[in-house]
Amino acid sequence: MAQAQPEDKATYDQGAKLFKGNCASCHKVDKDMVGPALQGARARWEGKGDIHEWVKNSSAYIKTGNSYAKEIFDKWKGSVMTAQALSNEEIDAILYFADNQAAPVAEKPAAGAPVATAPRTTSNWPWLVVIALLLLVVGLSLSGVKRSLSNAVREAEGQEPLPDRGILHGLGQWAWKNKIFASIIGLFIVVFLTLKMWDAAWVIGVYGGEEVEHYKPEQPILFNHTLHAGKADKGNLAIDCQYCHSGAEKSRHAGIPSTNVCMNCHKAVDTGRNTGTTEIAKIYAAVGWDPDKQEYTGKQEPVRWVKVHNLPDHAYFNHSQHVAVGKLECQECHGPIDEQMDVAEQWAPLTMGWCIECHNTKEVKMAGNGYYDEVMARLEDSDMGHEELKKYLEDDKISVKELGGWECAKCHY
Ligand code: HEC
Numbered sequence: 001m002a003q004a005q006p007e008d009k010a011t012y013d014q015g016a017k018l019f020k021g022n023c024a025s026c027h028k029v030d031k032d033m034v035g036p037a038l039q040g041a042r043a044r045w046e047g048k049g050d051i052h053e054w055v056k057n058s059s060a061y062i063k064t065g066n067s068y069a070k071e072i073f074d075k076w077k078g079s080v081m082t083a084q085a086l087s088n089e090e091i092d093a094i095l096y097f098a099d100n101q102a103a104p105v106a107e108k109p110a111a112g113a114p115v116a117t118a119p120r121t122t123s124n125w126p127w128l129v130v131i132a133l134l135l136l137v138v139g140l141s142l143s144g145v146k147r148s149l150s151n152a153v154r155e156a157e158g159q160e161p162l163p164d165r166g167i168l169h170g171l172g173q174w175a176w177k178n179k180i181f182a183s184i185i186g187l188f189i190v191v192f193l194t195l196k197m198w199d200a201a202w203v204i205g206v207y208g209g210e211e212v213e214h215y216k217p218e219q220p221i222l223f224n225h226t227l228h229a230g231k232a233d234k235g236n237l238a239i240d241c242q243y244c245h246s247g248a249e250k251s252r253h254a255g256i257p258s259t260n261v262c263m264n265c266h267k268a269v270d271t272g273r274n275t276g277t278t279e280i281a282k283i284y285a286a287v288g289w290d291p292d293k294q295e296y297t298g299k300q301e302p303v304r305w306v307k308v309h310n311l312p313d314h315a316y317f318n319h320s321q322h323v324a325v326g327k328l329e330c331q332e333c334h335g336p337i338d339e340q341m342d343v344a345e346q347w348a349p350l351t352m353g354w355c356i357e358c359h360n361t362k363e364v365k366m367a368g369n370g371y372y373d374e375v376m377a378r379l380e381d382s383d384m385g386h387e388e389l390k391k392y393l394e395d396d397k398i399s400v401k402e403l404g405g406w407e408c409a410k411c412h413y
């Protein structure tokens with residue numbers, strides 16, 4: 001499609017490739033799509049902010065308070081740009097490509113390339129409200145303390161106590177006189193805000209409602225999960241998930257394997273049934289392997305896999321807690337990746353609603369699980385614990401919620 005005659009053809013081509021691999025699921029060069037048209041973006045940012053930082057991690061950049069970043073974020077409500085693991089030079093190449101693409105022929109994603117839906121919207125207002133309320137309470141009690149102190153002094157000196165002044169004092173006095181009424185209003189406000197927050201937490205991150213179009217970015221190498229991890233009787237290789245994602249059992253992150261792991265097999269296997277040698281050749285380029293001479297060249301070019309799952313920073317998720325302790329199958333959260341995902345996708349919504357729904361219903365497998373022996377012993381030891389245990393077991397099972405899986409602090413820093 002390159003009908004353009006760009007001055008710097010190499011940069012242009014590099015940019016075109018990177019654009020296609022990383023940006024085309026959400027951006028077109030000349031038209032708005034999930035995100036704005038990228039043509040002219042560099043000029044739009046001139047003097048207003050750091051476009052590199054934006055592309056690398058737009059949510060982090062918005063938090064720096066840059067007003068232009070906030071402006072486009074607000075304008076594109078409902079979708080957010082995902083972080084892009086690129087260098088400044090690579091971003092420059094993409095922007096160069098966007099600015100120099102000649103005809104309005106949009107860069108078409110490769111045939112069958114998935115179009116990502118717009119991921120999460122995050123909003124900070126629930127936290128702002130909470131902080132505002134806290135400040136109000138602190139303010140009220142501080143001014144109260146101050147007044148009592150000065151009144152104590154005045155009283156000691158035989159003077160009249162200070163009259164109440166200020167809206168806060170007035171409000172406080174009024175609330176004190178109308179305790180019941182004030183409590184009802186207070187309760188109402190608290191319930192209202194809690195529901196609002198709950199609501200927000202529930203829907204945030206769900207995109208497309210029920211018919212979630214699963215986020216499925218194009219990857220630099222067409223790695224096929226079904227082929228590698230699928231069942232052997234269907235002609236697949238049935239490699240264990242943890243052969244490649246070895247962190248899942250022991251640590252917070254499952255991790256993405258390095259290309260050296262691929263080479264354990266691909267030193268020998270240079271051809272695939274669907275893609276011939278083209279995709280596997282990319283592994284060789286990445287690790288610097290010359291398949292003809294059968295030797296390493298020393299020239300490496302790490303593969304930049306595009307992250308599929310992205311929880312917001314304030315939420316904490318730990319794989320080993322779920323895989324090693326909870327004894328959950330990967331598929332419960334990642335779907336039939338070994339059966340029908342030639343390209344890895346985000347299968348679950350990753351919302352708070354999704355987490356706590358499972359915590360509410362999922363039975364914890366206690367028997368023969370070392371981790372819980374101690375918990376059980378603690379519960380059985382004390383009278384109170386005993387009562388609690390009986391309550392938990394009323395429905396014959398202990399859910400994650402009953403063990404504290406609904407406590408805010410377990411999932412939020
Ligand atoms: C998952 C969708 C998605 C992907 C992938 C994506 N973007 Fe974005 N981008 C957006 C959205 C949405 C916005 C609008 C701002 C917002 O809401 O965050 C945006 C805004 C931008 C802007 C600001 C545009 C302006 O007019 O000022 C630039 C620049 C940008 N993206 C560059 C890129 C580049 C470069 C890539 C690829 C390396 C990329 N984006 C990949 C969704 C995406």
Ligand code: HEC
Pocket residue numbers: 219223225228229239240241242243244245256257305306307308309310330331334337338343344345
């Ligand atoms: C031969 C190695 C290999 C095996 C086996 C394998 N994977 Fe992967 N997996 C990868 C690579 C490479 C990626 C990164 C590229 C991609 O997203 O497709 C990945 C990505 C993923 C992702 C998306 C990660 C993200 O970016 O958020 C999930 C989820 C995943 N794998 C789950 C599984 C599960 C579950 C199994 C077992 C049924 C499995 N994988 C088996 C190599 C493997």
Ligand code: HEC
Pocket residue numbers: 241242245248249252253254255256309310311317319322323328329330331332333334350
């Ligand atoms: C209880 C749900 C759950 C189970 C079970 C689970 N995962 Fe995940 N997985 C997640 C979530 C949530 C994320 C996103 C984490 C983040 O962004 O911090 C994730 C992310 C990943 C990623 C991306 C890289 C990373 O470590 O963040 C890979 C790869 C992955 N999972 C593989 C696996 C494999 C393999 C198994 C089984 C051995 C597994 N997962 C079991 C929920 C789960």
Ligand code: HEC
Pocket residue numbers: 221222223224227228237239244257258259261262263264265266269271272273274275276279280283
């Ligand atoms: C345990 C051995 C093993 C590991 C590890 C392994 N592969 Fe493979 N892979 C194979 C075999 C065998 C084939 C050929 C299957 C066929 O086409 O019949 C293959 C095929 C492929 C193909 C071509 C698929 C097609 O349909 O044309 C690609 C691309 C590929 N692997 C990428 C990777 C990547 C990337 C990694 C590392 C993350 C990896 N493989 C790790 C054994 C492995």
Ligand code: HEC
Pocket residue numbers: 311315316317318321322325326327328332333350351354355356358359362363364400403404405410411
């Ligand atoms: C498919 C069911 C399932 C989903 C989905 C799930 N969990 Fe869990 N989670 C469990 C089970 C089962 C346990 C109990 C095992 C244990 O104690 O570690 C658990 C335990 C936990 C714990 C430890 C609780 C405690 O009391 O110590 C945390 C924290 C946690 N999950 C966070 C999350 C987050 C965050 C998400 C969403 C991103 C999530 N979980 C999604 C099933 C799930």
Ligand code: HEC
Pocket residue numbers: 120122123124126127197200201203204205206311312315316350351352355356359405406407408409410411412
């Ligand atoms: C089992 C894990 C878990 C528990 C328990 C939990 N949360 Fe969450 N929460 C999450 C996850 C994951 C997200 C991110 C969802 C997203 O962005 O799609 C989230 C998001 C939120 C948000 C939205 C923040 C934003 O991104 O704007 C709020 C507010 C929130 N949680 C409050 C709470 C409160 C209050 C509690 C206690 C009553 C709580 N959470 C308990 C997992 C949990």
